[in-house]
Amino acid sequence: xxxxxxxxxxxxxxxxxxxxxxxxxxxxxxxxxxxxxxxxxxxxxxxxxxxxxxxxxxxxxxxxxxxxxxxxxxxxxxxxxxxxxxxxxxxxxxxxxxxxxxxxxxxxxxxxxxxxxxxxxxxxxxxxxxxxxxxxxxxxxxxxxxxxxxxxxxxxxxxxxxxxxxxxxxxxxxxxxxxxxxxxxxxxxxxxxxxxxxxxxxxxxxxxxxxxxxxxxxxxxxxxxxxxxxxxxxxxxxxxxxxxxxxxxxxxxxxxxxxxxxxxxxxxxxxxxxxxxxxxxxxxxxxxxxxxxxxxxxxxxxxx
Amino acid sequence: xxxxxxxxxxxxxxxxxxxxxxxxxxxxxxxxxxxxxxxxxxxxxxxxxxxxxxxxxxxxxxxxxxxxxxxxxxxxxxxxxxxxxxxxxxxxxxxxxxxxxxxxxxxxxxxxxxxxxxxxxxxxxxxxxxxxxxxxxxxxxxxxxxxxxxxxxxxxxxxxxxxxxxxxxxxxxxxxxxxxxxxxxxxxxxxxxxxxxxxxxxxxxxxxxxxxxxxxxxxxxxxxxxxxxxxxxxxxxxxxxxxxxxxxxxxxxxxxxxxxxxxxxxxxxxxxxxxxxxxxxxxxxxxxxxxxxxxxxxxxxxxx
Numbered sequence: 099x100x101x102x103x104x105x106x107x108x109x110x111x112x113x114x115x116x117x118x119x120x121x122x123x124x125x126x127x128x129x130x131x132x133x134x135x136x137x138x139x140x141x142x143x144x145x146x147x148x149x150x151x152x153x154x155x156x157x158x159x160x161x162x163x164x165x166x167x168x169x170x171x172x173x174x175x176x177x178x179x180x181x182x183x184x185x186x187x188x189x190x191x192x193x194x195x196x197x198x199x200x201x202x203x204x205x206x207x208x209x210x211x212x213x214x215x216x217x218x219x220x221x222x223x224x225x226x227x228x229x230x231x232x233x234x235x236x237x238x239x240x241x242x243x244x245x246x247x248x249x250x251x252x253x254x255x256x257x258x259x260x261x262x263x264x265x266x267x268x269x270x271x272x273x274x275x276x277x278x279x280x281x282x283x284x285x286x287x288x289x290x291x292x293x294x295x296x297x298x299x300x301x302x303x304x305x306x307x308x309x310x311x312x313x314x315x316x317x318x319x320x321x322x323x324x325x326x327x328x329x330x331x332x333x334x335x336x337x338x339x340x341x342x343x344x345x346x347x348x349x350x351x352x353x354x355x356x357x358x359x360x361x362x363x364x365x366x367x368x369x370x371x372x373x374x375x376x377x378x379x380x381x382x383x384x385x386x387x388x389x390x391x392x393x394x395x396x397x398x399x400x401x402x
Numbered sequence: 403x404x405x406x407x408x409x410x411x412x413x414x415x416x417x418x419x420x421x422x423x424x425x426x427x428x429x430x431x432x433x434x435x436x437x438x439x440x441x442x443x444x445x446x447x448x449x450x451x452x453x454x455x456x457x458x459x460x461x462x463x464x465x466x467x468x469x470x471x472x473x474x475x476x477x478x479x480x481x482x483x484x485x486x487x488x489x490x491x492x493x494x495x496x497x498x499x500x501x502x503x504x505x506x507x508x509x510x511x512x513x514x515x516x517x518x519x520x521x522x523x524x525x526x527x528x529x530x531x532x533x534x535x536x537x538x539x540x541x542x543x544x545x546x547x548x549x550x551x552x553x554x555x556x557x558x559x560x561x562x563x564x565x566x567x568x569x570x571x572x573x574x575x576x577x578x579x580x581x582x583x584x585x586x587x588x589x590x591x592x593x594x595x596x597x598x599x600x601x602x603x604x605x606x607x608x609x610x611x612x613x614x615x616x617x618x619x620x621x622x623x624x625x626x627x628x629x630x631x632x633x634x635x636x637x638x639x640x641x642x643x644x645x646x647x648x649x650x651x652x653x654x655x656x657x658x659x660x661x662x663x664x665x666x667x668x669x670x671x672x673x674x675x676x677x678x679x680x681x682x683x684x685x686x687x688x689x690x691x692x693x694x695x696x697x698x699x700x701x702x703x704x705x706x
Contacts, residue, residue, distance in 0.1 A: 113450050113684065120448060122580040144424060146417050146687045147451050147463050149470060159451050166453060276426040356660040356678065374660065376695045380417065383450045384688020391680045 099197050100126045102393055103188045105176045105339065106204035108134025109379045110369025112160040113386030114202050114393075119167030121394040126170045126196055128188065133157025134206040135333070135370065136379050138230045141252065145379050153230060156379070179203065179340050179365070186364065200393045203340055203352060203367040204386060207333035207377070212244060216299030217329075224305025225327045229253030236261040236326045242308045244296055245330035246272040251282045253328050258285040265322050267291045267310055294320075299327055335371045347373050358389030359396075366393050403501050404430045406697055407492045409480045409643065410508035412438025413683045414673025416464040417690030418506050418697075423471030425698040430474045430500055432492065437461025438510040439637065439674065440683050442534045445556065449683050457534060460683070483507065483644050483669070490668065504697045507644055507656060507671040508690060511637035511681075516548060520603030521633075528609025529631045533557030540565040540630045546612045548600055549634035550576040555586045557632050562589040569626050571595045571614055598624075603631055639675045651677050662693030663700075670697050 102118050104111050107129025118125040131137065139153030148156065164171070175191040179201055189195045209227035211217060217225055226232040229243075233256050241261045243254045246268030255278070257264045264287055271292060272279055282288065297309040297319060308327050311319045335351045337344070344360040344367065345353045352367040354360055354374065360367055368389035369382035406422050408415050411433025422429040435441065443457030452460065468475070479495040483505055493499045513531035515521060521529055530536040533547075537560050545565045547558045550572030559582070561568045568591055570576075575596060576583055586592065601613040601623060612631050615623045639655045641648070648664040648671065649657045656671040658664055658678065664671055672693035673686035 109450070116448055116450065120579050120581055144420055144691075145451065146413070146420065146467060147449065147460060149463075149467050156451060163450060163453050275424050277424055357680075374692075376661075376692050378688075378691055378695075380684075380691050381688045384682075384685045384691075387448075387682055387684050387688075388678075388680050391682075 099185070099199070100124050101198065101397055102126070102200045102202065102390075103128065103186070103196055103198040104202045104204060105129070105179070105188065106134065106206055106369070106371070107132050107161075108204060108206045108369060108382065109136050109157070109160060110206070110382040110386035110389070111202070111204035112164050113383040114204060114368060114390040115164045115169045116167060117387045117390035118393065119169045121390070123394060123397065126172065126198065127164070128172050128174045128176055128190065128196075130173060130175055132161045136382075138228045139252070141256075142379060176205070176339050179343060181343065181362070200364045200366065200397055202358070202386075202389045202393060203337070203344070203365070203371060204369045204389070205336035205339065206370040207335050209329065210332045210334055212296055212329055212331065214296050214298050216301065216305075220299055220301050220305045220327075223303065224301060224325060225299060225329065227329050229256060229328050229330065232326070232328075233257050233260045238262050239325040240323060241265070241326035241328060242267055242322055242324045243328045243330055244268070245332070246270060246274070246292070247330070247332065248274045248278060249332075250274075250330035251278045253330050254288060255282050255285065257328065258288055261326070262287065264288045265291060265308075265324065267294050267296060267308075269293065269295055269313065333370075337371055340365070356388075357392040358385055359392055364396060403489070403503070404428050405502065405701055406430070406504045406506065406694075407432065407490070407500055407502040408506045408508060409433070409483070409492060410438065410510055410673070410675070411436050412508060412510045412673060412686065413440050413461070413464060414510075414686040414690035414693070415506070415508035416468050417687040418508060418672060418694040419468045419473045420471060421691045421694035422697065423473045425694070427698060427701065430476065430502065431468070432476050432478045432480055432494065432500070434477060434479055436465045440686075442532045443556070445560075446683060480509070480643050483647060485647065485666070504668045504670065504701055506662070506690075506693050506697060507641070507648070507669070507675060508673045508693070509640035509643065510674040511639050513633065514636045514638055516600055516633055516635065518600050518602050520605065520609075524603055524605050524609045524631075527607065528605060528629060529603060529633065531633050533560055533632050533634065536630070536632075537561050537564045542566050543629040544627060545569070545630035545632060546571055546626055546628045547632040547634055548572075549636070550574060550578070550596070551634070551636065552578045552582060553636075554578070554634035555582045557634050558592060559586050559589065561632065562592055565630065566591065568592045569595060569612075569628065571598050571600060571612075573597065573599055573617065637674075641675055644669065644671075660692075661696040662689055663696055668700060
């Protein structure tokens, strides 16, 4: 029986773990990969304390910090959190289950799919959701980035330094930090296709092309000869593990109050999986700290 | 006319400045000293990304990060924020005033006073509110720390390495992080006086003693021969500059929603000055980012 189970090892979960440990809560941290989405970030310039750091580097620092404390850590995929007696049971895909008096869900988001032909077939063979991981593999080759937000433009910016020609395909005008837009829009070898949708990904053993069409003239399909397709069209919250326990908003995020409390006493959430609108590492870390301190206050007042 | 005036140069204000600048808001940052209360912290072990860093060091990193951006910065004491037309006017003690469409108040807190005889007279001559600044001045000398929270115990812990005997005087049982309590309570040369109040500070040119008495037996005054009195009994929010504009809670904190909005459109607040219960650097930074992003959304939708 733990005081607290924290699900998720991104910025929010790891910060919560440090705060819980400093409050001497008997804590179990469960997660699949350290760093979560942040570990896929090419460059972080807005985490205070570091003018510039890569996502993987910053997340390694978070991880080392957690490891300073007597927090039990297990690599596991959590499938479900349910209530039991005065506490909770957290079940994993590996068949284990863990009881605790409180739970913090910090499971973040996962990349959204295009859902077009060829996407699944060529996953890992030209189709990727992780620019930070895969950009260097496309040195000198033509690639396409699908999306028009911060993540898409960061990927495009990085790819202009690795790849050959870079197409950026978006349904609507780019919506990203103005600084980033300025930087990317004048990058050499970059071609914008605004107002286009993706139709299918073609290839043989690996990707050889992406077919797109303008929303205004859907009959005018265009084939881009690219070897890589970087999908950066946003993400979906990993809230399914508490979907019949906590209240979710219209986009599937766990609804929390300002202190990370859900409507279920003892169940807390923090970071990108929650209804807090700003998905930023520094925000997730702050929310993780608040959730852990809320859990501590809850446990101090709750029946053993 | 600025888009945004940020008042306060602690963790919340500096983070807000970075986020505002990245959104290309025309921003003015006003404050008296970089780092605020955080710069007085002896040791920060719970700011994610740094296993151990002193408050001044971390705040210098924040400051350097702000200076990467085209944010106008002015050292000034803000005396009042008022509404004017569709925006705000921020006035300073130096007689200047600045107009802006939005304001973020991130003015933090200031140390609470004991309000006993001798406290004012011996300020800077043995009486101090800043352990990080003054602990080294008391090498080998007996000192008293007044308070029983995190700040008091951090000060006591540091003083055991500098000073001679260290008395810790508190009205009630220590209320601090369990890890810190464990560390401090067994420190050598440290004497706990729990259930005591302070009566007066005595001295000649400088402090020579602190008179205390047990709450249970008020007639039994005791004089501690100390050369330093470190006052660490909490702090008061610096919300006076918006006291007739924003709604404050019972302890004088500016009431904000989860996104740093006050009840006044265009007026935001973040960090220790707000009703957010957890006063932590990582929380203040997260709240500063959220307030800046809220202000950006407000400005994007507000009349010029």
